[in-house]
Amino acid sequence: xxxxNWKDVDGILEQMGRLDxxxxxxxxxxxxxxxxxxxxxxxxxxxxxxxxxxxxxxxNAFCTLHKSEFAKKRSRQLAFGKIAxxxxxxxxxxxxxxxxxxxxLKRLGHTDCVNVKETVDKTAVKALEDNELTKCGIRxxxxxxxxxxxxxxxxxxxxxxxxxxxxxxxxxxxAKLIPAPDKTENGEEAA
Numbered sequence: 001x002x003x004x005n006w007k008d009v010d011g012i013l014e015q016m017g018r019l020d021x022x023x024x025x026x027x028x029x030x031x032x033x034x035x036x037x038x039x040x041x042x043x044x045x046x047x048x049x050x051x052x053x054x055x056x057x058x059x060n061a062f063c064t065l066h067k068s069e070f071a072k073k074r075s076r077q078l079a080f081g082k083i084a085x086x087x088x089x090x091x092x093x094x095x096x097x098x099x100x101x102x103x104x105l106k107r108l109g110h111t112d113c114v115n116v117k118e119t120v121d122k123t124a125v126k127a128l129e130d131n132e133l134t135k136c137g138i139r140x141x142x143x144x145x146x147x148x149x150x151x152x153x154x155x156x157x158x159x160x161x162x163x164x165x166x167x168x169x170x171x172x173x174x175a176k177l178i179p180a181p182d183k184t185e186n187g188e189e190a191a
Contacts, residue, residue, distance in 0.1 A: 014158065017150030021159075024152075059083065 003009045063070075063083055070076070075084030093101050105113045125138060133140060156162060 013148070013150045014155055016148065017152050017155030018159070020150055021152055021156060 001008070001012065003012060063085070067085065070085045074086065075082055102114050105111070120138075125133070126140075128136075128138075130140060
């Protein structure tokens with residue numbers, strides 16, 4: 001439907017608002033079902049994870065008792081998997097003393113041991129004159145962004161109902177709150 005006047009555009013906004021309401025209501029329903037489903041299974045998952053962790057501790061204890069068998073070959077392939085010892089190295093220092101560690105490393109001339117991340121402060125750069133920006137290789141770009149915002153409250157009233165409070169739930173944000181299953185190295189879900 002091509003709008004011919006502002007009334008037609010307003011009619012399209014109403015249609016968009018109705019669709020936004022439907023999407024919001026469906027999303028809210030999905031979110032509620034998802035939350036309920038996760039809540040129903042969280043204890044079950046916790047029990048399974050606890051059992052798996054207990055088994056891992058058992059294997060770890062056994063392997064630690066037999067660590068001498070890993071002196072030459074650091075891993076052992078079994079029928080149902082692989083176990084291994086791996087030497088790793090990590091540098092430790094109290095996190096509340098990181099500034100002191102950095103300062104000391106710099107003073108001793110070990111600047112290559114300090115990560116420095118510099119970024120352009122775009123808010124501060126906005127205050128510079130255009131000729132200064134050009135000298136720095138920066139250009140000021142202004143855009144006129146178009147925005148459409150159907151008034152969901154008015155659309156809901158026009159439909160003869162109230163605006164449900166949870167019509168603006170973002171399912172993507174909700175999904176991020178639910179822990180993802182652990183992945184193995186090849187991207188499959190871990191058992």
